[in-house]
Amino acid sequence: MIELRNVSKTYPNGTKGLDGINLKIEKGEFVAIVGLSGAGKSTLLRSMNRLHDITEGDILIDGNSITQAAGKELRTIRRDIGMIFQSFNLVKRSSVLRNVLAGRVGYHSTLRTLFGAFPNEDVELAFQALDRVNIVEKAYARADELSGGQQQRVAIARVLAQEAKIVLADEPVASLDPLTTKQVMDDLKRINQELDITTIVNLHFIDLAREYATRIIGLRAGQVVFDGPVSEATDER
Ligand code: ADP
Numbered sequence: 001m002i003e004l005r006n007v008s009k010t011y012p013n014g015t016k017g018l019d020g021i022n023l024k025i026e027k028g029e030f031v032a033i034v035g036l037s038g039a040g041k042s043t044l045l046r047s048m049n050r051l052h053d054i055t056e057g058d059i060l061i062d063g064n065s066i067t068q069a070a071g072k073e074l075r076t077i078r079r080d081i082g083m084i085f086q087s088f089n090l091v092k093r094s095s096v097l098r099n100v101l102a103g104r105v106g107y108h109s110t111l112r113t114l115f116g117a118f119p120n121e122d123v124e125l126a127f128q129a130l131d132r133v134n135i136v137e138k139a140y141a142r143a144d145e146l147s148g149g150q151q152q153r154v155a156i157a158r159v160l161a162q163e164a165k166i167v168l169a170d171e172p173v174a175s176l177d178p179l180t181t182k183q184v185m186d187d188l189k190r191i192n193q194e195l196d197i198t199t200i201v202n203l204h205f206i207d208l209a210r211e212y213a214t215r216i217i218g219l220r221a222g223q224v225v226f227d228g229p230v231s232e233a234t235d236e237r
């Protein structure tokens with residue numbers, strides 16, 4: 001489903017974010033990427049959706065190179081990839097519903113979405129998505145009226161409305177308290193299991209990785225230093 005072939009990313013200032021990464025992630029996996037601050041977790045995730053270009057190697061999504069893709073082909077590949085960020089990245093002054101509908105943007109012409117006219121099927125899909133993360137009663141609330149945990153669940157609903165096959169979550173719980181962390185991680189795990197969504201989560205804490213992931217990838221200085229099932233992950237990193 002996702003394959004990285006000898007991927008390196010050097011930033012314009014010369015910093016090496018990723019250094020020769022080879023990885024294969026299969027459909028339906030729940031992968032935790034762990035490592036200290038600066039290890040390259042965020043660079044890795046951003047590369048998979050081509051939020052930035054890599055400087056060496058190739059990344060294949062379902063067999064298609066996102067590295068080579070441009071225009072319509074790139075948009076089509078990206079439609080399958082949902083992103084979740086530490087800071088939620090919602091439009092704060094918009095309604096929850098509208099934020100979830102943003103997941104549908106890739107399915108329509110730019111002009112149509114500019115005017116915010118989504119078909120009824122999209123609105124139905126958005127409500128189903130909100131229902132799945134148990135937040136449907138907040139559909140008409142303004143996004144910034146919600147708690148952090150609720151906002152992150154809206155971001156998950158947006159990915160569901162997008163009908164993404166892959167979810168990339170960059171430290172999704174880093175700004176949340178323990179209880180809310182559990183709710184958000186439970187939601188991610190549930191959509192992974194129920195909808196077979198391939199899930200890759202950057203996590204700062206190995207404990208969470210152990211509790212939720214089926215596979216742990218450890219990064220250090222832009223290189224993979226551990227890759228295996230949770231049972232083999234020790235505390236020594
Ligand atoms: P992590 O997500 O594990 O904290 P990052 O992927 O953010 O790590 O960073 C990996 C390395 O790349 C670090 O050395 C970091 O300082 C560097 N880096 C990240 N973003 C940039 C950038 N925009 N410009 C230059 N260096 C960067």
Ligand code: ADP
Binds near residue numbers: 095097098101118
């Ligand atoms: P109200 O008009 O009372 O706010 P609506 O149900 O019309 O209630 O809309 C609530 C939010 O959802 C608004 O931000 C609205 O623009 C958005 N919304 C509702 N239906 C659609 C739709 N079909 N396409 C795009 N946005 C919609």
